[in-house]
Amino acid sequence: MKILIVDDEKDVEILFRQKFRKEMKNDKLQLVFAFSGEEALEILGDTNPPSVMYMFSDINMPGMTGLELLSKVKHRFPDLKVSMISAYGDSENHEKAMNSGAQGFFTKPIDFESLKQEINSLL
């Protein structure tokens, strides 16, 4: 299963790769990273359904924000599961994300236990 992670912080890649090293080792999981909303849209491409099964996106990014990305992605790929990860755990962001069709909402620092549960439910 291919998962796309969108965050402007580059170290997120190392963190995720280590956290999911076992899953990646036995090819259960494939991780793809994008460092901006624009890059994420490029990776998702135009083919529907996309090769990516699940997208996790940061909200607070320069340029296109995670919420904008969410609505664009949901518009283009209504079936793609998207969850938001943000340092802002406030209800306004949460509500907006849920209203735009987000699957879940994770706050930073990321609780990988719940994140893994979410992913495992799909595996």
Next chain:
Amino acid sequence: MNLFYIVTIIIAYYLTKSTLTYEVPAQWKNPLRWMMISAIVLLTLNTVSLLHNGLHKILSLSMVAGMIFVIFKYPELKRGRPMVYAWLPVIILWLLDSLIAYFLPATYNSWEDYLDVAMVFAFIWAVSLWVVNNRQKKALEIEKVKSLEKEQEFKATSAMKAALEVQVNDRTAALTKQKNELQRTLNELKSAQNQLIHAEKMASLGELTAGIAHEIQNPLNFVNNFSEVSNELLDEMNEEIEKGDLEEAKAIARDIKVNLEKIAHHGKRADAIVKGMLMHSRNNAAQQSPTDLNALADEYLRLSYHGLRAKDKSFNANFKADLAADLPKANVVPQDIGRVLLNLINNAFYAVNECAKQYREAGKEGYAPMVVVASSIIKDKGIDKAKIIVADNAVGIPNAVQSKIFQPFFTTKPTGEGTGLGLSLSYDIIKTHGGELLVDNHAGKDNPAIDERTPVTNKGTVFIIILPFENTVSLPNKTAAAPNKRTKNTRLEDFKNKPK
């Protein structure tokens, strides 16, 4: 004997007459008057021959003798002495004449002519002395009057002088009071200024807080998760060692090492943010130190962006840092320059956000908010200087407003949104560092924030900071510098298009 009465009357009258310079002695007023009246009465009686001739002679003689006696006896009557001198020859001659006529009637006839002549001379003497005396008296009187007048004049001048002195004292007191009041007002204004500067600092700290929270959450996320994952990796490594797969164990150990470096890196990042926040709020610790302006610009660009994002959910903008990699460190007060950058960047984000709102409200498309912070080295009068620009692609600042934006309390923001002190303080800070803060609108290629997506009607704003790497202006202990004279951006041309 009538002559003696007449002389008595003349002298008495003379003494009873007051002039400007002569006052009749009070105790002599009545005696003199009585003497005069009795002389007149006796004279009248004699004329009508009512009295015995002999008695009459004795009376008149004693009267004139008494007169002469009191004049010489009492100094207060010495005014009468010249009169006595004038009439004395006449009196003596008359007396002599009478005595000779009485005792020596035989020789009287042969002497009579001489006596008459002497009498005439005596009369002439008396009259001329009287006249001379009078004239002298008059001249003296005029002199006296003059000196009196002078004295009065002097008195009047002194009085005027005293009055003037009092007035001068009053005025001096009033002016001193006014000066003290002004001084107090000045002191109050100075303390108010300091309070405002502090309030402005606190306000910008408030703007920063949300950005700081976000900026700390991110490194904390890495610190927590990298330490957690390292823990897991250690377990895995132990498993691999037990299995005997040393290669895999080594690979895991390398990962752990990377993770620990990441933890340290992000720990420091959080530390720097907190330190920066403390420095920002500190009141009087203006210490110059070699500062990486690029790092400062980058840090405040992020803090500003995240701060605004946290405050306003609808806010969004693209930003770019275009920093010259070879920019040397500049000797500045980092928190002060940080405040300037924060201020300019906040303003830029505010401007593009307002512009984006207007587009949204008008239902128009085609505006992509953009803020650019760029640094470069320029040559100014042969000296290398740092040039930092903060540019946006919003509508720009009208020319009429440009000359006012560095004035204290000037703000284009709605009431309550801006203190109007940010740019004014920024200007002062840059001036204290021996630099320049300039503003300009430049559509097109001059403004790096303007790209092909910016509508042509947007002029954009560019703020330009010119900073010497070594500050030649002596820096006061605090940044609350005396407000500098606002110069218009006349030197802007000097700094444009002049990369090293």
